[in-house]
Amino acid sequence: MKCDNCDNEATVHEVTVRKGKKIEKHLCEQCAAGEGLSVQASLPINTLLSKFMMSTQLEEESETVDHCPECGMTFAEFRQSGLLGCAACYDSFEDQLTSLIERAQEGRSRHVGRTPASGPKCLDRENIIASLRQELDEAVASERYERAAQIRDELRTISESADADDDDGD
Amino acid sequence: MPHEDPINPEGGVEWLRADGPQTDVVMSSRIRLARNLESFPFLTKATPDERQRIVAIAREQTLAAALADQMIWVDLRETPKLERNLLVERHLISKQHAKGDAPRAVAVSSPDERLAIMVNEEDHLRIQVMRSGLDLQEVFQQISEVDDKLEKRMDFAFSSRFGFLTACPTNVGTGIRVSVMLHLPGLKLSGELEKVRRAAKSMSLAVRGFYGEGSDAVGDFYQLSNQTTLGKTEEQILEEFEGKMLPKVIDYERHARKKLLAERRKLIEDRVHRALGTLRHARLLAANESLQLLGYLRLGVAAGLIKDVPLQTVNRLILLTQPAHLQRALQKELDQAKRRVERADLVRAQLAG
Ligand SMILES: [Zn+2]
Ligand SMILES: [Zn+2]
Numbered sequence: 001m002k003c004d005n006c007d008n009e010a011t012v013h014e015v016t017v018r019k020g021k022k023i024e025k026h027l028c029e030q031c032a033a034g035e036g037l038s039v040q041a042s043l044p045i046n047t048l049l050s051k052f053m054m055s056t057q058l059e060e061e062s063e064t065v066d067h068c069p070e071c072g073m074t075f076a077e078f079r080q081s082g083l084l085g086c087a088a089c090y091d092s093f094e095d096q097l098t099s100l101i102e103r104a105q106e107g108r109s110r111h112v113g114r115t116p117a118s119g120p121k122c123l124d125r126e127n128i129i130a131s132l133r134q135e136l137d138e139a140v141a142s143e144r145y146e147r148a149a150q151i152r153d154e155l156r157t158i159s160e161s162a163d164a165d166d167d168d169g170d
Numbered sequence: 171m172p173h174e175d176p177i178n179p180e181g182g183v184e185w186l187r188a189d190g191p192q193t194d195v196v197m198s199s200r201i202r203l204a205r206n207l208e209s210f211p212f213l214t215k216a217t218p219d220e221r222q223r224i225v226a227i228a229r230e231q232t233l234a235a236a237l238a239d240q241m242i243w244v245d246l247r248e249t250p251k252l253e254r255n256l257l258v259e260r261h262l263i264s265k266q267h268a269k270g271d272a273p274r275a276v277a278v279s280s281p282d283e284r285l286a287i288m289v290n291e292e293d294h295l296r297i298q299v300m301r302s303g304l305d306l307q308e309v310f311q312q313i314s315e316v317d318d319k320l321e322k323r324m325d326f327a328f329s330s331r332f333g334f335l336t337a338c339p340t341n342v343g344t345g346i347r348v349s350v351m352l353h354l355p356g357l358k359l360s361g362e363l364e365k366v367r368r369a370a371k372s373m374s375l376a377v378r379g380f381y382g383e384g385s386d387a388v389g390d391f392y393q394l395s396n397q398t399t400l401g402k403t404e405e406q407i408l409e410e411f412e413g414k415m416l417p418k419v420i421d422y423e424r425h426a427r428k429k430l431l432a433e434r435r436k437l438i439e440d441r442v443h444r445a446l447g448t449l450r451h452a453r454l455l456a457a458n459e460s461l462q463l464l465g466y467l468r469l470g471v472a473a474g475l476i477k478d479v480p481l482q483t484v485n486r487l488i489l490l491t492q493p494a495h496l497q498r499a500l501q502k503e504l505d506q507a508k509r510r511v512e513r514a515d516l517v518r519a520q521l522a523g
Binding site: 072 | 206208318326340342343374398407
């Protein structure tokens, strides 16, 4: 895909929703830098947060929760300090956090490392999910959208069953 | 409880030993794990009472878990500022952890000081293992054992999706931070440091100064660490860190030193001997100045230009000339002007030829 502004390959893709309209931008690294966007996965957290803030503030209708029912932290508070209030915040702000985490973590948002011995024993499933997600990224990158849609369905099924299990566990 | 004097200023300090592998470039290796107790909110939302209970649980469990031959518990609230700064200078707690008067503590293995567990820093527990030179495999093995032992005694906040849950989402997942302290005077002098910085950044590695985030790289000491913690196993993160970027940086630094010695030998010799001359004769030494000079001296010793000063002496001086260590050795608080006098005296005495 070519950059919107020049002939270079576009490597930065941003989608924002403004007044209900989806605006897509595809830019090369230089042009993105010129517009204050960045592909650096390892931005310092403050920069990351302020960029994230800018793009979420553009979204007029956000249907996300405004505070964590467990600890009372609001997302605005989190933006200010960069620190969450409790473990449940990860559920409460899952949507907002996922895109933030993906930016900070080279596009990844699934744990595959050590688990507590007493914790959920679903690493096999997690591994499957992780590889599916990677496959999904590759499918999107190579514009194989039908395959991407299939993978999304698979992922949904798996994560729904995971959620059900988690609930049982509690 | 009366405050004892657990940390011997001239004692253990792992990174002073200068005897691990690749110590010409790598001062020390460190891995840190972030963990939180499941049944308490993170510290931003914890009440003073909850913080106190976290400290009490951590104390009981870390001391009972047989993590080292001897563990020392330092209640930072009852510890005078000078002692807290001493711990910062030894890299056993962070600057942030030294500040404030909220309930918090650190557990340190003694006398080697390889293991330190900060309680109530940004997360409930920050477990760190450190070794002299480049020794990340050993460090990883030790910290995994510590994590296993602690995990049997405490329930850590964990989700199957995001892994170990941390106060800052940039640490989530493994909660692991792998880092090495590097001495890079060759790259600095040859003007190639920016290139390395950029390369590191593109590989999601952070480059920081001697005392971590926001600190200067005085003396050409740099901390290199991983930035991503999620979506890869601890082993993968370690392997990428150890296998990809780090050997290159070490190679670049050695190459830069060799090249400087071949092409600009007099310049390097001059820097190194001037540094030694100043250190041996100065009557006033500011902290940053002495660290910079000790950095050049370290380069001279590692490159074989200086033969009568052991590397270990240089490393020791890097620590002992820090403000808190200086005051602690003299058993009194000193203002900055007096510290300069005492610092110069100490360095002269240690380097007397
Ligand atoms: Zn462009
Ligand atoms: Zn919360």
